[in-house]
Amino acid sequence: xxxxxxxxxxxxxxxxxxxxxxxxxxxxxxxxxxxxxxxxxxxxxxxxxxxxxxxxxxxxxxxxxxxxxxxxxxxxxxxxxxxxxxxxxxxxxxxxxxxxxxxxxxxxxxxxxxxxxxxxxxxxxxxxxxxxxxxxxxxxxxxxxxxxxxxxxxxxxxxxxxxxxxxxxxxxxxxxxxxxxxxxxxxxxxxxxxxxxxxxxxx
Ligand code: FES
Numbered sequence: 001x002x003x004x005x006x007x008x009x010x011x012x013x014x015x016x017x018x019x020x021x022x023x024x025x026x027x028x029x030x031x032x033x034x035x036x037x038x039x040x041x042x043x044x045x046x047x048x049x050x051x052x053x054x055x056x057x058x059x060x061x062x063x064x065x066x067x068x069x070x071x072x073x074x075x076x077x078x079x080x081x082x083x084x085x086x087x088x089x090x091x092x093x094x095x096x097x098x099x100x101x102x103x104x105x106x107x108x109x110x111x112x113x114x115x116x117x118x119x120x121x122x123x124x125x126x127x128x129x130x131x132x133x134x135x136x137x138x139x140x141x142x143x144x145x146x147x148x149x150x151x152x153x154x155x156x157x158x159x160x161x162x163x164x165x166x167x168x169x170x171x172x173x174x175x176x177x178x179x180x181x182x183x184x185x186x187x188x189x190x191x192x193x194x195x196x197x198x199x200x201x202x203x
Contacts, residue, residue, distance in 0.1 A: 053071075053198035054069060054196070055195070056194070056197060057193060058195055059193035064081070064082050064085070066142075068129060069197065071185060074129075075129040076197055077125065078124060078125070080123055081125060086117060088154050089116050090116050096173055097174045099171060100114070101113070101181055104180055107180075107183065108132070108180050110184055110200060116169070117169050118170055119169070120187075120188070125168065126185065126197065127170040129157075132182065133159065133176075136160065136162075139159075154167070157170070157182075163177070166178075170182030170184070186202070
């Protein structure tokens, strides 16, 4: 059994935090809540712990919605971006620390995700939901103009621990504590609506 949780395309005021983000437990302990799990898939607990790849059916993800699955004990997000969200990405380059994902590509961005949307298909972002600063799990802040983030906030992710912000491609904004963009895990499409996370056939 494994887990999938679903985020609606709203501001995540609950500041959900993946409980493995223990390095930040002190900073977010008061607001951390368990993510509700609503589905399951195949690999055994033992296989998962050993790092088995995880097959994910993405057919049910609505535009603007994000699901979270577990791979190697980490939360992995699959976000289905809307056409408007995709169109916004190139406009943000000047505000981002590493818009083209040149930093530490071996660790954070496989070659097939070294592009504006950091993904194989522009519509779907697949990213490890762990901040590259100290390991908290950022919250979804998809709504543009979020009052807490400013009228010009275009939608993205907010790490509640020390305030790093990321766009909807997991690219970190300039002058934030997080040094790198969010990690894109190895993955590939098995079919139009099926992704394998943890194996891109290149290892
Ligand atoms: S863990 Fe410090 S900003 Fe994310």
